[in-house]
Amino acid sequence: MVNRQVAQKNMLMGNYARAPLAFSHGEGSWLISTDGGRYLDFASGIAVNNLGHGHPALVAALTKQAQKLWHVSNLYTIPEQERVAEMLCARGKLTKAFFCNSGAEATEAAVKMARRAQYHQGQVSRRTILCSEGAFHGRTIAMLAATDREAFREGFGPMPQGFDHFPFGNMNVLRDRLIADSNSPEPEIAAIMVESVQGEGGAKPLPHGFLEELRALTSEAGCLLIADEVQIGVGRSGHFFSYEPSGITPDIVAMAKGLGGGFPVGAVLASDAVGAAMDAGSHGSTFGGNPLAMAAVGAVLEVLDEEFLADLRARAERFLQMLVALVGRHDALIEVRGQGFLIGLVLKDGITPAAMTEALRARHLLVVPAAAQTLRLLPPLNASMQEIEHAVSIIDAVLTHEEFS
Numbered sequence: 177m178v179n180r181q182v183a184q185k186n187m188l189m190g191n192y193a194r195a196p197l198a199f200s201h202g203e204g205s206w207l208i209s210t211d212g213g214r215y216l217d218f219a220s221g222i223a224v225n226n227l228g229h230g231h232p233a234l235v236a237a238l239t240k241q242a243q244k245l246w247h248v249s250n251l252y253t254i255p256e257q258e259r260v261a262e263m264l265c266a267r268g269k270l271t272k273a274f275f276c277n278s279g280a281e282a283t284e285a286a287v288k289m290a291r292r293a294q295y296h297q298g299q300v301s302r303r304t305i306l307c308s309e310g311a312f313h314g315r316t317i318a319m320l321a322a323t324d325r326e327a328f329r330e331g332f333g334p335m336p337q338g339f340d341h342f343p344f345g346n347m348n349v350l351r352d353r354l355i356a357d358s359n360s361p362e363p364e365i366a367a368i369m370v371e372s373v374q375g376e377g378g379a380k381p382l383p384h385g386f387l388e389e390l391r392a393l394t395s396e397a398g399c400l401l402i403a404d405e406v407q408i409g410v411g412r413s414g415h416f417f418s419y420e421p422s423g424i425t426p427d428i429v430a431m432a433k434g435l436g437g438g439f440p441v442g443a444v445l446a447s448d449a450v451g452a453a454m455d456a457g458s459h460g461s462t463f464g465g466n467p468l469a470m471a472a473v474g475a476v477l478e479v480l481d482e483e484f485l486a487d488l489r490a491r492a493e494r495f496l497q498m499l500v501a502l503v504g505r506h507d508a509l510i511e512v513r514g515q516g517f518l519i520g521l522v523l524k525d526g527i528t529p530a531a532m533t534e535a536l537r538a539r540h541l542l543v544v545p546a547a548a549q550t551l552r553l554l555p556p557l558n559a560s561m562q563e564i565e566h567a568v569s570i571i572d573a574v575l576t577h578e579e580f581s
């Protein structure tokens with residue numbers, strides 16, 4: 177049912193294509209609309225509400241901190257920040273952390289750190305950041321240059337220099353480029369930035385073995401490896417960091433989205449060598465890492481232990497199997513891909529992800545459209561098997577509808 181209050185014209189800028197639907201509260205994997213409807217939330221605020229809505233550990237941690245201290249400036253020591261930095265670095269096998277407030281701030285800071293680290297080591301010509309075609313790294317001006325989608329850039333030029341792209345998953349092209357660059361008298365490449373599974377790009381995982389080879393190549397060529405874990409990180413892949421199964425450690429890791437379970441917070445983790453370049457005054461953020469944000473991150477980290485992640489992997493595997501079974505039964509569904517709880521349903525040409533999203537929403541299942549004819553399923557990481565089965569039954573019913581068959 178259309179919520180007329182929301183559908184009315186208002187004073188907000190038109191930069192979002194909003195659905196005429198508003199929510200008053202949430203309970204676990206469910207959102208309750210202002211007109212009383214219950215919606216199964218497999219969008220999770222676009223990979224943010226990792227623990228669903230109103231998780232007791234998160235509510236308790238934030239409530240407790242809200243009564244003590246919300247914000248102090250980074251002019252002072254913030255013990256809560258030091259504690260969370262230690263927890264994150266231990267999990268990421270890295271040694272330095274910086275806190276900000278969003279994904280684009282984290283990726284942008286990661287780029288600054290990569291350039292600064294090269295500069296610090298006397299590699300002043302190494303300024304270019306190589307990104308993958310189809311990547312999404314955020315909406316600031318610099319991150320639009322890192323993101324190669326023209327539609328996002330229209331009217332916002334000129335784009336900053338120092339970004340270039342390689343074809344998604346194409347190791348041959350990348351290897352040739354890196355070797356040629358490192359053999360030139362003035363190498364240009366400072367870092368490669370990749371998402372191990374492209375989120376906005378359509379839940380597209382890098383080919384098997386790509387990260388391992390990329391790590392070896394970047395180390396050999398003298399450039400840095402930045403992992404953009406903003407969407408796939410913080411457990412969404414089934415591992416705390418998505419690259420864990422590959423055994424690699426990037427030089428720099430950008431995080432946000434699920435990190436605060438809904439509280440706006442981002443982070444960048446880095447190696448000692450990168451951290452050494454970031455001396456006092458080199459970068460900053462007024463709100464970054466305030467005690468309230470740190471309370472949220474601390475609570476999320478405590479919930480996402482190894483036992484939780486192993487259980488998530490088992491649920492994700494069963495979810496995937498159920499979805500793959502739909503491919504054989506519905507012409508409209510071409511492929512199921514992704515990792516963990518970042519799952520993409522690739523639709524046949526002629527069926528738009530937006531139309532399918534709307535049809536699912538009409539049946540009270542929330543999902544997110546993506547590029548490349550893909551629909552994204554981003555359940556809360558603690559979604560139950562019963563909720564997963566319910567989502568599959570709604571998808572099955574919508575695909576059976578003649579509009580999509």
Ligand SMILES: Cc1ncc(COP(=O)(O)O)c(C=O)c1O
Nearest residue numbers: 278279280312313314375406407
């Ligand atoms: C991989 C990736 N990087 C960066 C961003 C930008 O994050 P934010 O919207 O919090 O700035 C996103 C957002 O979707 C993302 O998916």
